[in-house]
Every structure is written in C-alpha cells, then in structure tokens.
Amino acid sequence: MAGVLVGLVVFFLVQGTSTGTNTLTYSITKISGDTWLPDFVLVGMVNDVQLLSFDSSIIKLKSHQDWTEKAASHEEWEAHTSRAFQEQNFLTERLGTVMNKFNHSGGVHTFQRVAGCELDDDGTSRIFYQDAYDGKEFLSLDLERETWIATVQQAVFFKQILQASKAYILKSYKEECVYWLKKYLEKGRNTLKRRVRPKVRLLEKKAVQPAGSEVTCHVTGFYPREVEVTWLRDGQGPLEEGVWSGEVLPNMDGTYQVRKTLTVSPEEQERHRYTCQVDHASLGEKIEKECGTGSHTGIISGVVVSVLLLITVMIAGALIWRKRQAGAKTTDYTAAQTTEQSDASSSSSSNS
Structure with missing residues (x-):
C-alpha cells in the first residue's frame, strides 16, 4: 500500500x-x-x-x-x-x-x-x-x-x-x-496573479572537513512558484560545481521556499567574492546577498560574543560583591573583639 x-x-x-x-x-x-x-x-x-x-x-x-x-x-x-x-x-x-x-x-x-x-x-x-x-x-x-x-x-x-x-x-x-x-x-x-516578494538570507555552516564551509541561500515567502536562485563567484556565474539545489517547497501560507547550498573552502572564500542572486516575478531588480557580509553565522557569532561578555561582566560583578561582603563581615567581627577586649580591660581596672 x-x-x-x-x-x-x-x-x-x-x-x-x-x-x-x-x-x-x-x-x-x-x-x-x-x-x-x-x-x-x-x-x-x-x-x-x-x-x-x-x-x-x-x-x-x-x-x-x-x-x-x-x-x-x-x-x-x-x-x-x-x-x-x-x-x-x-x-x-x-x-x-x-x-x-x-x-x-x-x-x-x-x-x-x-x-x-x-x-x-x-x-x-x-x-x-x-x-x-x-x-x-x-x-x-x-x-x-x-x-x-x-x-x-x-x-x-x-x-x-x-x-x-x-x-x-x-x-x-x-x-x-x-x-x-x-x-x-x-x-x-x-x-x-498576485506577486509576493521573497525574503533572502544566508546560513553558513563552518568547515568541519577539508571539503569546506557550507553556505545555504534560503529564499522564502515568494509567490508565484517560479524562482531563479544562482550562486555567483566574483559576479560571474552561475556556479555549478559544489552547488546543491533543493526542491521548491510550499509554505503554510501559500507561498514557497527553496534552498541552494554552496560548499567552499576557507581559502576560496578568502580569494573570491561569493554572492547569492535571486530573480523573481515580484522583483523590479534581482536580490543579491554576498557571503560573509550578512550571513547568519556572523549574526550568531556577534550574539555569542555579546552574551559571553555579559556573562564575564556578571561573574566579575559577583566576585567583587562577594569580596566586599566578606570584607565587611571581617571588619565587624574585629570591631566586636576590640570592644570586648576594651570592656574586659575596663573591668579589670575597676576591680583593681
């Protein structure tokens, strides 16, 4: 069945x-x-x-x-x-x-x-x-x-x-x-006959193998279904080697989405400029997103750094607070001892 x-x-x-x-x-x-x-x-x-x-x-x-x-x-x-x-x-x-x-x-x-x-x-x-x-x-x-x-x-x-x-x-x-x-x-x-503009973002998965990093051009929210997504190198293309194309899939709201993934080595990323280009009936001109200038990993890295910095500041603040609290307790204890000793001395003098 x-x-x-x-x-x-x-x-x-x-x-x-x-x-x-x-x-x-x-x-x-x-x-x-x-x-x-x-x-x-x-x-x-x-x-x-x-x-x-x-x-x-x-x-x-x-x-x-x-x-x-x-x-x-x-x-x-x-x-x-x-x-x-x-x-x-x-x-x-x-x-x-x-x-x-x-x-x-x-x-x-x-x-x-x-x-x-x-x-x-x-x-x-x-x-x-x-x-x-x-x-x-x-x-x-x-x-x-x-x-x-x-x-x-x-x-x-x-x-x-x-x-x-x-x-x-x-x-x-x-x-x-x-x-x-x-x-x-x-x-x-x-x-x-409606036309809905696509949203485009780059999702980068850093290299864990010699093959290189994977950069996915995610295009979503467009209508009608027909769309052209192309990877360019230094403005030239379309690239075919190292490129995987996904199927155009429907979204729940009646629009569509598609992914096109580029595998590129760190050396090639340093030497060349890679751009995802999107053409659709709703666009007056093509959308272009350059790899490395607005990819999702860059955003994530920035967020991670900010969070780590915030955690560091919080830890440092906590340590300072604990140190001050400890210092305050020590001072009170010493003062109390001094007072007790003074009282004892006074009593001894009186008895004499």
Whole structure:
C-alpha cells in the first residue's frame, strides 16, 4: 500500500507550470481494495491553487475558492457535479478492466488520471493527458504526433479506443478546457496573479572537513512558484560545481521556499567574492546577498560574543560583591573583639 501511495504522489508531481503559462489540471484517483482512503477522488487546480474537489466519502462537488462557483452559472456547476459522478463510474469500470488485463483479482490497486490544458500568455494552448496504474505510467498523449502512447502491452486496447475518436477528443476537450481556464483566470485574478516578494538570507555552516564551509541561500515567502536562485563567484556565474539545489517547497501560507547550498573552502572564500542572486516575478531588480557580509553565522557569532561578555561582566560583578561582603563581615567581627577586649580591660581596672 505504501508503494502505491508513493507512486501516486510522484505521478501527480510531474505536472509543472512555467513562467508565462497557466494550467488547468484535473487529477483523478480510483482505488480498489480495503483502505482508509476514499475510493474515488477528483481535484481541480489552476496552477498551484486548488479550485474544487469531489470524493466518494462526501459525494458532493466542493468549491475551495470563493470565486470558483462565481465563474460558473448554477446550471454549469450542476453539470460539473454530474460529470464528477460520471468520472467516478467510468474510472471504477476502467480500473476493473485494467486489473483483469494484469490478472489482478484482488488487493489494493490504483488507477490515476491527470488531464488538462495549458494557456500561454501569447494565446497558444495545448492539452495533456496521462494515465497510470499502481503509480506507473500506463497511457499518455503525444500531442506533437496527435496520438496516444501505450507504455505497457495492457494499455494497447485502450489506446485503440481513444484513437478511434481522436479528432473529437482533441478538439472538443481542448476547447472546453481552455474556456474554463480563461474563466477561472478572470474570476480568480487577485489570487492567481498576485506577486509576493521573497525574503533572502544566508546560513553558513563552518568547515568541519577539508571539503569546506557550507553556505545555504534560503529564499522564502515568494509567490508565484517560479524562482531563479544562482550562486555567483566574483559576479560571474552561475556556479555549478559544489552547488546543491533543493526542491521548491510550499509554505503554510501559500507561498514557497527553496534552498541552494554552496560548499567552499576557507581559502576560496578568502580569494573570491561569493554572492547569492535571486530573480523573481515580484522583483523590479534581482536580490543579491554576498557571503560573509550578512550571513547568519556572523549574526550568531556577534550574539555569542555579546552574551559571553555579559556573562564575564556578571561573574566579575559577583566576585567583587562577594569580596566586599566578606570584607565587611571581617571588619565587624574585629570591631566586636576590640570592644570586648576594651570592656574586659575596663573591668579589670575597676576591680583593681
């Protein structure tokens, strides 16, 4: 079951959005067997924003944005709901047929579909279509050749069915998909077209091995997702050797973050100037952070020095206070002895 779910996640992550392109994607999953998951799930998204969902546990088309339903009339929304039910019935039948093709009679199995369309800023549009069985590619659309590709022998049967109605599918599906993508972009422009500036900081991990120090350029809080993070040496780049790039990851607030780490020796740091450069749609000009001028370790070092100095002052103050207290007690004790001795002397004189 775990392997199937990993495959499901990887399969859904293959779709991306490039700069200047908007995408409407429908991701559908049908699961057989006994699991804790709904056996049917449909999710609609524009770029990285979820619009709607439908699953077998709720049996209702749910809007995830206040503007999703505004893009459709009441009749159109009802038509969307009916289509979700149709997809559920269709994929239930499809999964059963595919299981028979693989001679799978039971257990947990998944059939997934990712389909949709892309619209470039210049008006160019295209569709995409991909099926997977148990997390592995099964059938896909080759748009350039306008044909379906059967990845495994068991998919040839379904390819032939799709080829028979190829012209209708390519034309009608594309027209309808692009139509809805345009409507969603219009109604949701405040969300989909927003721009949020990234925050950039350098985190330096001092060298513990001959390989050198690790300096991480952490870029966070930006939207949209597309960002370019580059390490430069003496203003030249991009550097590739000694650079590790992390994946762009989502934040809880709907923005994104990414890390790019440079490994550099102390000698190279002395000889060269290393800079992290960030380019994003929200920026008028690129952000540049130079290594060694504002890295997190420098801040930490300054704080540590300040704390140590404060501790030193406190210890010195405590020692002085204790010394004064000890000195004060000694003086009182001596005075008391002197007084007692004086009294004793006086008494002796009187008795004499």
